[in-house]
Amino acid sequence: xxxxxxxxxxxxxxxxxxxxxxxxxxxxxxxxxxxxxxxxxxxxxxxxxxxxxxxxxxxxxxxxxxxxxxxxxxxxxxxxxxxxxxxxxxxxxxxxxxxxxxxxxxxxxxxxxxxxxxxxxxxxxxxxxxxxxxxxxxxxxxxxxxxxxxxxxxxxxxxxxxxxxxxxxxxxxxxxxxxxxxxxxxxxxxxxxxxxxxxxxxxxxxxxxxxxxxxxxxxxxxxxxxxxxxxxxxxxxxxxxxxxxxxxxxxxxxxxxxxxxxxxxxxxxxxxxxxxxxxxxxxxxxxxxxxxxxxxxxxxxxxxxxxxxxxxxxxxxxxxxxxxxxxxxxxxxxxxxxxxxxxxxxxxxxxxxxxxxxxxxxxxxxxxxxxxxxxxxxxxxxxxxxxxxxxxxxxxxxxxxxx
Numbered sequence: 001x002x003x004x005x006x007x008x009x010x011x012x013x014x015x016x017x018x019x020x021x022x023x024x025x026x027x028x029x030x031x032x033x034x035x036x037x038x039x040x041x042x043x044x045x046x047x048x049x050x051x052x053x054x055x056x057x058x059x060x061x062x063x064x065x066x067x068x069x070x071x072x073x074x075x076x077x078x079x080x081x082x083x084x085x086x087x088x089x090x091x092x093x094x095x096x097x098x099x100x101x102x103x104x105x106x107x108x109x110x111x112x113x114x115x116x117x118x119x120x121x122x123x124x125x126x127x128x129x130x131x132x133x134x135x136x137x138x139x140x141x142x143x144x145x146x147x148x149x150x151x152x153x154x155x156x157x158x159x160x161x162x163x164x165x166x167x168x169x170x171x172x173x174x175x176x177x178x179x180x181x182x183x184x185x186x187x188x189x190x191x192x193x194x195x196x197x198x199x200x201x202x203x204x205x206x207x208x209x210x211x212x213x214x215x216x217x218x219x220x221x222x223x224x225x226x227x228x229x230x231x232x233x234x235x236x237x238x239x240x241x242x243x244x245x246x247x248x249x250x251x252x253x254x255x256x257x258x259x260x261x262x263x264x265x266x267x268x269x270x271x272x273x274x275x276x277x278x279x280x281x282x283x284x285x286x287x288x289x290x291x292x293x294x295x296x297x298x299x300x301x302x303x304x305x306x307x308x309x310x311x312x313x314x315x316x317x318x319x320x321x322x323x324x325x326x327x328x329x330x331x332x333x334x335x336x337x338x339x340x341x342x343x344x345x346x347x348x349x350x351x352x353x354x355x356x357x358x359x360x361x362x363x364x365x366x367x368x369x370x371x372x373x374x375x376x377x378x379x380x381x382x383x384x385x386x387x388x389x390x391x392x393x394x395x396x397x398x399x400x401x402x403x
Contacts, residue, residue, distance in 0.1 A: 009038035277350030
């Protein structure tokens with residue numbers, strides 16, 4: 001996600017400058033204002049200043065490491081240890097790094113009389129907003145282990161579905177790289193060798209062979225220009241996709257791709273309902289919970305529609321009615337939300353919706369993998385086999401002439 005430099009005012013009168021990751025400046029502004037900060041300025045960090053973070057120097061732990069940290073934290077809290085001893089025990093086992101240093105700073109702030117959630121919030125570039133909100137809700141309810149346990153359950157489900165998504169796309173990407181590598185090897189090395197042989201033999205070449213040789217020679221001669229142009233194209237495309245227009249274009253494009261568009265919608269509904277349900281169970285008010293869950297839609301078009309829905313709820317509309325006006329939530333999910341509202345079990349119903357769409361996403365990923373693997377193998381066979389056959393036909397013709 002983009003990194004934003006923020007100048008904010010705390011409730012005690014201090015003016016702070018912090019960096020936050022967020023899907024957009026508007027979402028970040030809403031989140032900070034809901035946490036009680038006065039926002040003076042928010043501006044996006046330029047890509048060259050953000051290069052270190054993109055290379056992995058931001059210090060934020062991986063999802064798996066963060067889950068392990070919270071599981072250890074929960075076990076120690078349930079054992080009845082004071083929070084300072086809990087933080088000491090957790091940080092002792094950590095590898096040196098920014099995350100460990102942040103936890104030590106949090107320990108010192110708590111020892112000085114600071115509240116746990118406020119101490120974590122000062123390092124919000126390392127901790128998700130939902131996590132900080134869960135801690136704050138646990139402090140208000142007086143049962144921090146319960147809210148932390150709910151967050152851990154939520155994070156486990158998120159990590160599980162992310163692992164399945166990564167697993168589903170790994171093999172197609174690997175096959176694509178293999179096809180591209182083999183084709184480039186044939187075009188830049190094998191075909192020029194064959195063309196030299198045919199040129200020396202003065203052989204009459206079939207049309208397919210002539211096309212391949214012409215393509216290979218053109219690519220080789222254009223290579224000094226092709227490489228920098230490709231790099232410039234990639235650079236310009238990445239810069240465009242960082243802009244608001246580019247993000248919207250990319251998000252809209254994914255929705256228009258057959259099969260993938262439905263998968264994107266199901267995944268967005270899954271993430272939103274899981275996060276919304278978790279925040280409600282933690283005691284966070286509906287509007288604030290929806291604002292936090294809105295960022296998990298991971299689609300700017302959906303986020304804009306959800307922002308309108310949140311305003312409609314503030315005006316007095318029901319949740320299901322407000323969301324339905326955006327025309328992107330599936331009818332089943334809307335009906336289940338309506339039932340949850342009417343029965344007073346909205347949070348539990350949201351988790352049921354998330355469970356259902358999690359199974360739908362898994363089913364679609366399985367189907368995608370099942371379809372893509374044979375399709376990629378077929379494309380590989382046609383492309384590579386076609387090139388090989390086109391280059392070997394003249395050899396068979398020459399052999400027939402000699403005979």
